[in-house]
Amino acid sequence: MNGQTILLISDMRQxxxxxxxxxxGMSVRCLDIRNSQTVEEQLLKLKKFLAGAAMLVLPIPVTKVPEQERLNEILNKNLANDTLVLGGCFTEEQRELLDRRGIRYLDFMEDEVVAQENAVATAEGAIAxxxxxxxxxxxxxKILVTGYxxxxxxxxxxxxxxxxxxxxLARRREVRKQAKEDGFYAVDFAFGPEEAMGAAMLVNTVPAPVVTRVIIKELPRDAYILDIASKPGGTDFACAKEFGIRADLVLGIPGKYAPKESAYILERSMERFAAKQKSIDR
Incomplete structure (x- = not known):
């Protein structure tokens, strides 16, 4: 990977x-966007340096950049056609922008190897x-895990x-079958209220509204709900609060609990992506 790589720093992974x-031996330029007071200054630097970048690495998720409209404007007007763009969970608007410009990009979270390796760090952080x-x-x-x-x-x-x-708890029959083959008791969400009775903890991994009132009201009041699904999560947080049940949406667990290991995961993904693009160009 030759040329300058620009990194937008949103957590310790970057x-x-x-x-x-x-x-x-790579040439790396870091733009730290963790301080909301200096984000505009960093975006101005991004605009200045973007034309000469071989690679741009955006946060995971990309929406960690506070000024999304400003970021999209800069990408549209200043991104060189041959710059490789990487990030996590691009918005539909950003995908359309990059596709329209013919920019080659990788969503880290759609790299199956990254997803599997990240899952380990996510699981350990979730347990913490x-x-x-x-x-x-x-x-x-008794712990419920929603999604498999x-x-x-x-x-x-x-x-x-x-x-x-x-x-x-899983919606699709084939997913429940896999969970059962792995030795777990697995049921449809229709049985969620029954299974919620006596559960000490619930971990949601589904980015859709699945932990609803009918489930929450059956949980013990001292149960704990951990939601790690993409924002806004899959839990009715207002309902949980109403029933006095603690429910937290915790995002970016690998960056919080295993940032260096996660950085190596991303670096290997970058290498695979760059190598693939190089082979395409030959």
Whole structure:
């Protein structure tokens, strides 16, 4: 990967990524957007340096950039056609912009290898959140895991390894079948209210409104809900508050709990993407 790489720093993952890339001999320019007071200044620098960038690495998710309209305007007007763009969870507007301009881009969260490796860090961080905020031990606790994708699988398996009694709630029959084959009790969301009775914790991984009032009202009042799905999550947080149940939406867990490991995951994805683009250009 030759040429300058511009990194928008939104958490420690990008800090470590910049360190890794620099040690590999790459030219890296960091623009720190963690301070809301200086975001506009950093975006002006992005506008200035973008034309000469070989690669632009945006946050995960890209919506961590506070000024989304400003960012999109800069990308549209100042991004060179041959710059490779990487980031996490691009908005539809950004995808349309990049497609229209013919810009080659990678959504880290659509890289299956990244998704699987990230799931491990997410699961470990989720367990840390449960340990910090639930009044109960994980061992012996009844815990609901909603969704059984990469993160749901990793979380369910690690919870079981710690002695929890895990129930998986999933909408699709084939997903429930997979969960059962993996040794879990798995049911449709229609059985959510029944399964919520006596559950000490609930971990939601579904980016859709699935943890609804009918489930929440059956949870014990000292239960803890951890929602790690993309914003705004899949939990009725107002309902949880009404019933006095703590419910937290916690995003970017890998960047919070395993930022350096996550940086290596991103660096390997960047290498694969750049190599693929180079082979296409030959």
């Amino acid at each position: 800090v470590y990524l910049a360190e890794i890339l620099t040690k590999k 959140e449960l340990t910090n905020h639930s009044p109960y031990n994980i061992e012996g606790a 994708g990469n993160c749901g699988k990793a979380i369910a398996k690690k919870l079981r390894g710690l002695g929890a009694r895990v129930t998986v």
